[in-house]
Amino acid sequence: xxxxxxxxxxxxxxxxxxxxxxxxxxxxxxxxxxxxxxxxxxxxxxxxxxxxxxxxxxxxxxxxxxxxxxxxxxxxxxxxxxxxxxxxxxxxxxxxxxxxxxxxxxxxxxxxxxxxxxxxxxxxxxxxxxxxxxxxxxxxxxxxxxxxxxxxxxxxxxxxxxxxxxxxxxxxxxxxxxxxxxxxxxxxxxxxxxxxxxxxxxxxxxxxxxxxxxxxxxxxxxxxxxxxxxxxxxxxxxxxxxxxxxxxxxxxxxxxxxxxxxxxxxxxxxxxxxxxxxxxxxxxxxxxxx
Amino acid sequence: xxxxxxxxxxxxxxxxxxxxxxxxxxxxxxxxxxxxxxxxxxxxxxxxxxxxxxxxxxxxxxxxxxxxxxxxxxxxxxxxxxxxxxxxxxxxxxxxxxxxxxxxxxxxxxxxxxxxxxxxxxxxxxxxxxxxxxxxxxxxxxxxxxxxxxxxxxxxxxxxxxxxxxxxxxxxxxxxxxxxxxxxxxxxxxxxxxxxxxxxxxxxxxxxxxxxxxxxxxxxxxxxxxxxxxxxxxxxxxxxxxxxxxxxxxxxxxxxxxxxxxxxxxxxxxxxxxxxxxxxxxxxxxxxxxxxxxxxxxxxxxxxxxxxxxxxxxx
Numbered sequence: 001x002x003x004x005x006x007x008x009x010x011x012x013x014x015x016x017x018x019x020x021x022x023x024x025x026x027x028x029x030x031x032x033x034x035x036x037x038x039x040x041x042x043x044x045x046x047x048x049x050x051x052x053x054x055x056x057x058x059x060x061x062x063x064x065x066x067x068x069x070x071x072x073x074x075x076x077x078x079x080x081x082x083x084x085x086x087x088x089x090x091x092x093x094x095x096x097x098x099x100x101x102x103x104x105x106x107x108x109x110x111x112x113x114x115x116x117x118x119x120x121x122x123x124x125x126x127x128x129x130x131x132x133x134x135x136x137x138x139x140x141x142x143x144x145x146x147x148x149x150x151x152x153x154x155x156x157x158x159x160x161x162x163x164x165x166x167x168x169x170x171x172x173x174x175x176x177x178x179x180x181x182x183x184x185x186x187x188x189x190x191x192x193x194x195x196x197x198x199x200x201x202x203x204x205x206x207x208x209x210x211x212x213x214x215x216x217x218x219x220x221x222x223x224x225x226x227x228x229x230x231x232x233x234x235x236x237x238x239x240x241x242x243x244x245x246x247x248x249x250x251x252x253x254x255x256x257x258x259x260x261x262x263x264x265x266x267x268x269x270x271x272x273x274x275x276x277x278x279x280x281x282x283x284x285x286x287x288x289x290x
Numbered sequence: 291x292x293x294x295x296x297x298x299x300x301x302x303x304x305x306x307x308x309x310x311x312x313x314x315x316x317x318x319x320x321x322x323x324x325x326x327x328x329x330x331x332x333x334x335x336x337x338x339x340x341x342x343x344x345x346x347x348x349x350x351x352x353x354x355x356x357x358x359x360x361x362x363x364x365x366x367x368x369x370x371x372x373x374x375x376x377x378x379x380x381x382x383x384x385x386x387x388x389x390x391x392x393x394x395x396x397x398x399x400x401x402x403x404x405x406x407x408x409x410x411x412x413x414x415x416x417x418x419x420x421x422x423x424x425x426x427x428x429x430x431x432x433x434x435x436x437x438x439x440x441x442x443x444x445x446x447x448x449x450x451x452x453x454x455x456x457x458x459x460x461x462x463x464x465x466x467x468x469x470x471x472x473x474x475x476x477x478x479x480x481x482x483x484x485x486x487x488x489x490x491x492x493x494x495x496x497x498x499x500x501x502x503x504x505x506x507x508x509x510x511x512x513x514x515x516x517x518x519x520x521x522x523x524x525x526x527x528x529x530x531x532x533x534x535x536x537x538x539x540x541x542x543x544x545x546x547x548x549x550x551x552x553x554x555x556x557x558x559x560x561x562x563x564x565x566x567x568x569x570x571x572x573x574x575x576x577x578x579x580x581x582x583x584x585x586x587x588x589x590x591x592x593x594x595x596x597x598x599x600x601x602x603x604x605x
Contacts, residue, residue, distance in 0.1 A: 013503040014513045015405075027402045034477065035417050040443065041431040056450040057434075057443050108327035117320035118310050123328065130335055131531050132592040134539040136561045137585045138338030140568050140577050141345065144352065145333060164330035167482070195319040224426025229569070240427055257430045264427035269416075272423055276412055283482075283489035287524020288531070 041265070044258035045069070052255050068255030072263070075256060076242065081235050089155070090239040093225060097159040098218040101168055102211060109172035110199045114185055124173060128288070130166045139229070146230050157230035158238075162222060168214045171282055175210040176203065178285040209278035216275055220268050240264060339585070346578035356575065363579035374580070376555050377563040380468075381538060381584075384559060385591065387472045389537030392479030393530060399480060400487035401514070415488060422481035429546045432474055436460040436547075461548045464556045471557050475543055481536075483529030490525035494518065519602050526602070530595045538588050541565070560584050 005012045039059075044052065046064040076083040111117070112124045135142075142161060151157045180203050188198045204211075226240040243260040272279070301309045314321075346363055348356035367374050403414050421428065435443045438459040445457040460470045494517075499507075502517050519526070541561025544552055552558060560580055568577040 013499055014507055014510050016509065019510060023402060027399070030399070031414065031417055034421065034480075037428070037431045037435060037477065038420060040434060041428070044431075044434050053441055055440055056446040057441060104327040104330070108324040111320040111323035115317050115320035115323070116313070117317035118313050120320065123324065126336070127331065130331075130339075132535055132589055133335075133339060133585060134535045134588055136539045136541070136564065137342065137581045137588070138335060140564070140574055140581060141338035141341045142334060143568070144574070145338065160330065161334050164327055164334050166331070166335065169327065169331075195323070199323070220423060224424070226426060258434065261427055261430040265424040268423050269420055272419070273416060276415065279485060280415075280489045280492065283485045284493050286482075286486045286528050287490065287522075288527040289524050 038265075041258055041261055045255060045262045047255055049255065068259035069263075071254075072243075072256040072259045079242070081237075085235055086237060086239045086242045089236060090223065090225070093155055093158050093238065094219055094222040096155070097162040097222045098215055100159065100163045101165065101218045102214050104163055105165075105169040105172050105214060106204065106207070106211070107199065109169050109176055110203055112169075113173050113176040114180065114182065114203070115195070127166045127169055131170060143229055151230075153231055153233055153236065155236065158222070158225055158228055162218060165218070165221070168217060171213055171217075171286055172207065172210050174285040174287075175207055175282050179210075180206050209281040212275040212278040213282035216268075216271055216279060219271060223268055224264075342578040342581050342585070345575055346582045348575045350574040350578075351572050352574055353572075359575065363576050366576070367579050367583070373555065373558065374560075374563060377558050377560045378583070380557055381540070381560045381587070383468070384472070384475070384540040384557075385534070385537045385587070388475045388479060388540060389534050391472070391476050392481075392537070393483060393533040395476060396480050396484035396529060396533070397487055397526075400484055400491055401518075403488055404491035415485075418480045419484060421478040422484075425478040428478070429543075432547060436470060438462065462553050464554050467548065467552050467556045471540075471544055471547060474547060475540065479533075479536075481532065483532040486525045486529050486532070487522070490522045491518075494521055523599065523602060527596055527599050530599060531592055534592050534595060535588055538584060538591075560587075 005015065005017065043059065043061050045068050046061045046066075048063055048065045048067055051058065051062060073083065076086070112120050146152055146157050146161070149160075151160065185198055185202060188202045189195075193202070224240055225238045226244060228238075228241070231237065243264065304312065345356060347358060347360060349359050349362075350356035399418050403411055403418075406414060437443070437445065438461070439457050440446050440449050442457065442460075444460075445454070448454045449457065458466060460466045498517050498521070499513060502513060507513050507516060539561055541559045541564075544557045544559065544562060548557070551562065560583060564577055564580045564584070567573045567580065
C-alpha cells in the first residue's frame with residue numbers, strides 16, 4: 001500500500017511534497033509583494049525629512065518620529081474649514097449610510113427570502129442581475145435625479161445612493177436563505193408574532209454575521225468617499241477629499257501624505273480584523289445558484 | 291409536483307388571476323417590507339439605467355428639454371470620435387488584464403489559503419485582502435514606490451544597482467503607463483470574489499476528496515478539476531460578476547495615478563470618456579450613449595462568462 005503523507009498528524013491527500021514546496025515559495029513571494037506597499041507606507045510616514053530624501057530609499061527607519069503626523073494636522077488646521085468638520089462629515093455620512101443600508105436591505109432581504117408574495121422571485125432576479133451593471137452606467141442620470149430631488153450639495157446626496165446598493169441585499173438574502181429555518185419562523189407566526197416582530201426578534205439575531213458584512217461593505221465605500229459629483233460646498237467635504245487636496249498642493253512626496261494615508265487606512269483595516277470570521281461566514285452563502 | 295398539487299387544492303375553483311390576487315392580499319406585508327429599499331433601488335438604479343437608453347437617443351444637456359436625434363450619438367461615437375475608439379481599446383485591455391487577472395489570482399490565492407491552519411489563514415487573508423479594502427485611500431504610496439525621480443523606491447534601487455541611468459517616468463512614459471496601472475490595479479483587486487472563494491473552499495466537503503482519492507485521484511490538479519471546481523461553481527459565478535463588472539469601470543485609478551488624463555491617452559477608458567462629456571461638456575445625450583456601450587460590454591461579457599462557467603466539470 002502507498003504511504004500516506006501527513007501534515008500535523010492529519011492525512012494529506014493528493015499533495016506531493018515538491019508541489020507543496022513550490023506553491024509555498026510562490027505564495028510567499030506573492031505575499032511579500034502584496035504586503036510591501038502597505039509596509040512601505042507606514043515606514044514613510046514615520047521617517048523624518050532627511051531620511052525621506054535618503055538615496056537609495058531605505059526599507060526601514062533609523063529615527064522614527066511622529067513629525068509627519070503633526071505636520072499633517074497643522075496643514076489641515078490652516079484651511080478655513082476646521083479639520084474637525086471634515087472628520088465629522090466623514091463619520092456622519094459613514095454612520096447614517098451604513099445604518100440605513102443595513103436596515104433597508106435586511107427588511108427587504110427577509111421579505112424576499114421568507115414571505116412568498118407573488119413577484120418575490122422576479123424582484124430578486126432583477127436585483128441579482130443588477131450586480132452585473134457597474135455604477136458607471138447610471139452615474140449620469142443619477143446626477144439628474146439627485147438634483148431633481150433637491151438634495152444636491154447636502155449630506156443626503158452621498159448617503160441616499162448608498163442605501164440601495166444591490167450587493168448588500170444580495171448577500172443578506174442568500175444568507176437568510178441558508179441560515180434561517182422556515183420552521184422556526186412558522187412557529188413564531190403561530191404563536192401570534194406579527195411579521196415585523198418575527199423579522200426583528202427571530203430572524204435578525206440569526207444573521208448577525210451578515211450584518212457585520214453589510215456594515216463593512218457600506219463602511220468601506222462611505223469612508224473612502226473622496227471627490228464627489230454631488231457635493232461642492234467646502235464645509236460638506238469629506239476627510240478623504242480634503243487630505244488628497246491638501247497633499248496635491250505641491251508637497252506630494254513629503255511625509256505628511258504618507259501620514260494621511262495611514263490615518264485613512266487604519267480604520268477600515270481594524271474594522272475588518274474584528275469582523276473577518278463573520279464576513280467569511282457570510283460569504284459562504286454568497287454563491288449564485290440560478 | 292407535490293407542491294403544485296397542494297396549491298391546486300388550495301386554489302379550488304379560482305382562476306389564476308384571482309389566486310394571485312388572493313396571495314397578494316395574504317402576503318401584503320411582504321410588499322410593505324420591501325418597499326423602502328425597492329423604491330430607492332428603482333429610483334437610484336433602475337430608472338438611471340433604463341433612462342440612459344432613452345437619453346442616449348437625444349441631445350440632452352441638462353438645461354433644455356431633450357430633442358430626439360435618433361442614432362446620431364452612436365454614429366458619431368463609432369465613426370467620428372477617435373478618442374472613443376482609443377477608450378474602447380484600453381477598456382477592453384483592462385477588462386482582460388485586470389478582470390481575468392484578478393479572478394484567477396483570487397482563486398489561486400484562496401486555494402492556497404485554504405491549506406493553512408485557521409490562525410495563519412486569517413492573517414494571510416488579511417494581508418491579501420487589505421489592499422482592496424483601502425483602495426480609495428492608498429494611492430499615495432504609489433507616489434513613493436513609482437516616483438519618477440531617484441527618491442522613488444523602484445527608481446532609487448535600479449539607479450543604485452546601475453541597471454538604468456535615468457529614472458523611469460512610470461506614469462508619464464507611454465511605455466510604462468499601462469503595465470504600471472495594471473500592476474497597481476491587480477494589487478488592489480483581491481476583493482469580494484476573493485472572500486467568496488475562501489468561504490467556498492472552507493465549505494467544501496472533505497469526504498468527497500477522500501472518496502475521490504479512493505477512486506484514483508492522485509494529485510492536486512485532478513482534485514481541482516474533478517472535485518473542487520464543480521463544487522465551487524456558485525462562488526465562481528458570483529466572483530466572476532464581481533471581477534468583470536469592476537474591471538470595466540476602471541478609470542478613477544488612471545487619473546489618480548497619472549494626476550489627470552494620461553499622456554497620449556494611453557490608458558484612457560470609457561469611464562473617463564464618460565466623465566469628459568458629462569462633467570466638462572454637459573453633453574448628457576452623448577454621455578449616455580457611451581454608458582450604453584459600457585452597459586452592453588458589462589452585461590454581454592457577464593452572460594458569456596456565466597455560460598462558460600456552466601460547462602465547468604462537464605466533459
